[in-house]
Amino acid sequence: MQLTDYHISRERSAALFEEAKQYFPGGVNSPVRAFKSVIGPPIYVEKGDGCRITDADGNTFIDFCCSWGPLILGHNNAKIREAVIEAVQHGISFGTPTRRGNEIGKLLLENNRFIEKIRFVSSGTEAVMSAIRLARGVTGKSKVVKFEGCYHGHLDSLLVKAGSGLVTFGVSTSAGIPEAFAKETIVLPLNDREALDHTLSKQANDIACIIIEPIPANNGLLLQDPSYLEYLRDKCNEYGVLLIFDEVISGFRVGFEGAAGYYDIQPDIITYGKIIGGGMPVGAYGASKDIMNHIAPEGLYIKPVRFPRIQ
Numbered sequence: 001m002q003l004t005d006y007h008i009s010r011e012r013s014a015a016l017f018e019e020a021k022q023y024f025p026g027g028v029n030s031p032v033r034a035f036k037s038v039i040g041p042p043i044y045v046e047k048g049d050g051c052r053i054t055d056a057d058g059n060t061f062i063d064f065c066c067s068w069g070p071l072i073l074g075h076n077n078a079k080i081r082e083a084v085i086e087a088v089q090h091g092i093s094f095g096t097p098t099r100r101g102n103e104i105g106k107l108l109l110e111n112n113r114f115i116e117k118i119r120f121v122s123s124g125t126e127a128v129m130s131a132i133r134l135a136r137g138v139t140g141k142s143k144v145v146k147f148e149g150c151y152h153g154h155l156d157s158l159l160v161k162a163g164s165g166l167v168t169f170g171v172s173t174s175a176g177i178p179e180a181f182a183k184e185t186i187v188l189p190l191n192d193r194e195a196l197d198h199t200l201s202k203q204a205n206d207i208a209c210i211i212i213e214p215i216p217a218n219n220g221l222l223l224q225d226p227s228y229l230e231y232l233r234d235k236c237n238e239y240g241v242l243l244i245f246d247e248v249i250s251g252f253r254v255g256f257e258g259a260a261g262y263y264d265i266q267p268d269i270i271t272y273g274k275i276i277g278g279g280m281p282v283g284a285y286g287a288s289k290d291i292m293n294h295i296a297p298e299g300l301y302i303k304p305v306r307f308p309r310i311q
C-alpha cells in the first residue's frame with residue numbers, strides 16, 4: 001500500500017506551506033521539517049496530546065517524531081504544562097542568575113555520577129560547540145576526531161564527512177564552511193580500532209578531543225560494541241586526548257545518567273540537549289570540576305594545559 005492510498009486530506013497544510021514559502025527558505029525553518037523524503041507537503045500541526053497530534057486539516061496521527069526526540073513524556077503533559085505556566089507567570093528571562101537555575105543544577109548533578117559541574121546553553125549544537133572549545137582550551141590542541149554516521153549539530157567544524165582514500169581529515173558537507181575549518185576535523189569509521197590507533201599514533205599531539213554519540217541514533221540506530229567505547233576511553237587516556245560523549249539524544253533517555261551510566265564509562269565532557277528542555281530550546285554540557293573551571297568567568301585566568309607531547 002502506498003502512503004497516497006490513505007487519501008488523507010492535506011489541503012489546509014498545503015495552503016499553509018505555500019504561504020510559508022514566501023517567508024522562509026524552502027518554506028521551513030529547518031530542513032528536516034520539509035518532508036522531502038515523505039510524500040506530499042509537510043503537515044501543519046495544530047495541537048498535540050499524549051502520543052497524538054492533530055493537523056490543520058483535522059487529521060489525527062500517532063506521533064513517532066516527538067519533536068525529534070525531546071518529548072519522552074508526550075505532548076501537553078499536565079505536570080509539565082502546569083510547571084511551565086507557573087514559571088512563566090514570574091517572567092521569562094532576566095539576564096541574571098535565578099534560584100530556579102540552582103534547583104535544576106542541583107537536581108542534575110546529584111543524580112549523575114559522571115559530571116560535577118554543568119553549564120546551560122540554548123541548543124544541542126551550542127553544547128557541542130562549547131564542549132569542543134573547552135577541550136581545545138584545556139588541552140591547547142586544535143584537532144577534533146568524529147565518527148562517520150554520527151551527527152553533532154550544525155557547527156561548522158562538524159558538518160564534514162570523511163575524505164576519500166587515505167585522507168581522514170574532513171571535507172565540508174555544506175557551502176560556507178572554509179576548507180581550513182574542515183581540515184581541523186578528522187573523520188573515522190565507527191568501531192574500527194585500527195583506524196583509531198593509526199590516527200592517534202600519528203596525530204595525537206594535535207588532537208584535542210574525540211567526540212562520539214555513544215549510542216549513534218542519527219543514521220539509523222548504530223549500536224556500539226561497548227568494548228569499543230571502553231577501548232576509546234583507554235586510548236584517550238593513553239594519548240592525552242579528551243573524550244566527549246554527545247548525549248544530546250541518549251542523555252536522560254536511556255537513563256538519568258545517559259549512555260555514560262548505561263555503559264558505566266566516564267567521558268571527560270558530556271553534552272546534553274533535547275530531552276533536558278522537554279521541547280524548549282535548552283542544551284547543556286558538563287564535566288569534572290577541574291575541566292569545567294576552565295570556562296569563563298573562572299577560565300579567563302587559566303592558561304591552557306599543554307597535554308604532554310607523545311615522543
Ligand SMILES: Cc1ncc(COP(=O)(O)O)c(C=O)c1O
Pocket residue numbers: 123124125126128151152153154213218246247248249273274283
Ligand atoms: C547527537 C546530537 N548532537 C547534537 C545535536 C544538535 O542539537 P540541536 O538540534 O538542538 O542544535 C543533535 C540534533 O539532533 C544530535 O542528535
